[in-house]
C-alpha cells in the first residue's frame with residue numbers, strides 16, 4: 001500500500017510499504033478514506049521529537065472496516081468507523097477508569113503511559129496516512145458511525161482527535177453556560193476549543209492568534225478575534241471582561257509558542273493565561289509540551305522546563321488541567337451532535353487532497369500558509385492529476 005513515511009526533518013515521502021495484517025485476534029484492518037494532517041504531526045515533521053525515520057504518520061483516521069480478527073465481536077466488514085488517536089487496551093487500570101489517554105498496556109515502554117498511531121514516544125503503532133490501518137483492540141477503540149457517515153466524512157473525521165481535544169481543553173478549564181472564555185491559539189485545536197465553548201453557551205469567547213485567516217474563522221463561529229501582533233492580548237481580554245479577566249482559559253499552542261516575529265518562548269501562552277484568567281479561574285492546557293526538547297533555543301526549554309509565573313498562578317487561586325485527551329470520553333456524544341445536524345465541525349476544512357499530494361500539503365501546512373487551516377487526505381480518492 002501507499003503511506004506517508006517520515007525520512008527525517010522536513011523530509012517525507014509517499015512510499016510503498018507492506019499492507020498491515022491482523023496480528024492479534026482483537027485487531028481490525030480499516031481502509032482509510034479520510035485522514036487529517038494535525039498540528040502535532042508538524043512537531044514530528046520538523047524533527048523536534050524522537051520520531052523514528054521509516055515510520056508512518058497519521059493519528060486522525062476514519063474509514064471502513066475491511067477485515068476483523070477472530071475475537072472481534074461488535075465490528076463488521078463494511079462498518080464506517082472513526083478511530084480515536086489514543087490506542088487503548090480497554091482493560092488496564094487506567095482504561096477501566098476511562099483514562100484511555102494514559103493506557104498502561106498499549107505503550108510498551110514501562111516508564112510511559114498512553115499510546116497513539118504514528119506518534120513519537122507513544123508506542124510502535126503505525127499511522128493512518130496510508131491506504132490501510134491496523135487498529136488493535138478494535139471493538140474498544142473504533143467508534144462505529146451512524147448511517148450516512150460517508151456523506152459527512154469531513155465532519156466525522158474530526159472525532160478522531162481534534163474536536164474532542166478542543167472540547168477536553170474546555171472541560172479541564174471548567175467551561176459552563178454563561179462563562180467568558182479566552183482561547184490562545186486559533187489552529188484547529190484552538191478553533192475547536194472555541195467552537196465547543198460556543199456550543200456550551202459561553203457568554204463570550206475570545207480567541208488570540210495573529211493569522212488573519214484563522215481569526216476570521218474564529219469570528220465566523222461566534223468568537224471575538226484578538227490579534228496579538230497588533231495588540232497586547234492580556235489587556236484586550238481584561239478590557240473585554242470589565243477588568244476581571246476571563247472565567248476560563250484554554251492553551252492550544254504548546255511548547256513551540258513564539259512571538260509574532262517568530263522568537264520561540266515556551267512559557268509565552270502559559271503566562272498570558274495566568275494574567276488574563278480571573279482569580280479562581282480555570283485553565284485547560286492541551287497544547288503539546290514535552291519532557292525534553294533538544295531543539296529548543298533556550299536552556300530551560302532543552303530540559304523540557306518552562307519559566308511559569310507560579311507565584312501569580314497560586315496567588316490567584318487558579319487551577320490548571322493538562323495532558324492529552326481521552327477521546328472516548330467525548331466522541332460518542334459529539335458524534336450525535338453531527339448526526340443531528342447540531343454541529344458541523346467540517347467548517348475548519350480548507351483542503352481535501354489525495355494521499356499523493358501529502359508532501360506538498362505538509363509544506364504548506366508547516367509554513368502556516370494563508371488559507372491552509374486543515375487538510376484532509378483521501379487515500380482512496382480517484383486522482384485526476
Ligand SMILES: [Zn+2]
Nearest residue numbers: 038040060161
Ligand atoms: Zn491530532
Ligand SMILES: [Zn+2]
Nearest residue numbers: 089092095103
Ligand atoms: Zn489500557
